[in-house]
Amino acid sequence: MSNPLVNQIDQPLKRNTRGKKKPSDNSVSKYAAYTFLILLCLIWIIPVVFGISTSFRSQTEVVSSGFRLLPKDWTIDNYIATLTNTSTAPILRWLWNSLFIATTHTLLVVVIISLTGYGYSRMKFKGRDTLFFTLLGISFFPGVVNLIPSYKIIDAFGWVNTAWAMIIPGLAGMGNIFLVRQFMNGLPKDLDESARVDGASDFRIYLSIIVPLVKPILIVCALFSFTGSWNDFLWPVIVYTDVEKMPVTAGLLLLQDIYGNYRMIGQLMGSAILAIIPTLLLFLFAQKYFVQSINLNSGIKG
Missing domain, CATH: 4.10.280 (MYOD Basic-Helix-Loop-Helix Domain, subunit B)
Incomplete structure (x- = not known):
């Protein structure tokens, strides 16, 4: 025998259950x-x-x-x-060369793109947007188009077989500048105006206010620059002929001639694994900044 009170309670529950997805x-x-x-x-x-x-x-x-x-x-x-082959394949020397080149290149990139992004985003001058989008459009051309002119310039400066041949080219990449500029555009301009009222100069505003707020995107650009410099293959093969001065990517190509038979595949793979360890560790430690850089206003609180 059913209880009327229980039936009255069950009916609304059944209706709610039917309505739910x-x-x-x-x-x-x-x-x-x-x-x-x-x-x-x-x-x-x-x-x-x-x-x-x-x-x-x-x-x-x-x-x-x-x-x-x-x-x-x-x-x-x-x-x-x-690791013990220091004559024909000095892998440790190559790793050190790549570390020095990639680190120096990355530090200079961060300084240049932050200054350039600040100029395109926060400063006003005639033809600013026209200049920016013109350079951005030119950057869409394939990099291989510039190989011969770039080599001629490097050769004219006497930088062939030196670290400068890898460090200087690509410092002002428009892709990184675009990311920094867009991130800075998401910051309120009231910050600049308040600082100017207090007598701060443009460089003071850039260094003390803007740079701390855009740190996530700068770290992401630094990560891209480091891995791009570390993994660059075609350009170092062109500008390096001295075995001792090669970065690790050019050295791996040389290893294919040294270890490029079936009995030496294990050593070739060991060299390749050693070459990817630094960038792998860098990604593991810097991955949280990718999420922060997605939000253009992540530097603003409150």
């Missing part, structure tokens, strides 16, 4: 998205895992075995042979 309505699209992302992740990560595992295989296993994701017997002989 079932949580499983979007489950198919959600699972499809997850499946697609997992497949993309596997497509990217399997070659990386195979390359890392190959660097820990013995020379005999590299030649004899077929496709195996993980080696039967782990060994560090490839890394020992790579």
Whole structure:
């Protein structure tokens, strides 16, 4: 026998349950998205895992075995042979060259793009926007078009086989300047006006107010600049012929001639893994700034 009071309470609950959207309505699209992302992740990560595992295989296993994701017997002989070869393939010297070039290039990039972005965003002068968008349009041309003129300029300055050949070109990249300018445009102009009322100069406003607020986008640009300089391959192959002065990317091309047979694939992969460690660590420590840089007003609180 049913209780009338219970039935009165159940009826509104049933109506509310019918009106609610079932949580499983979007489950198919959600699972499809997850499946697609997992497949993309596997497509990217399997070659990386195979390359890392190959660097820990013995020379005999590299030649004899077929496709195996993980080696039967782990060994560090490839890394020992790579690190101890200081005559034909000085990998540690190449890593140091790349670290010096990429770090110096990145520091100069941050200074130049922050100053340039401030000028295009906060200062007013005739033809400012026309100049900016003209340079931005020119930057869309492929970089390979400028290889010969760039080499001629570098050769005229006597920078061939020097670190300046890698450090100076690309300091004022319009892509980075565009990002910084857009980020600065998201900051209220009242900050500048208040500072000018207090007697601050443009450089004081830039250094004390604007730079701290745009730190997230500067770090992102610095990360892009560092990895771009570190991973640059075509340009260092052109401007370097001295083995001792090469960065690691040009050195890896040289290693293909030295280790480019089946019995030396493990050492070649070991050298490649050593070359990606610095940029991998940099991404791990700086990834939080990518999220901050998405919001153009992330530097403003309150």
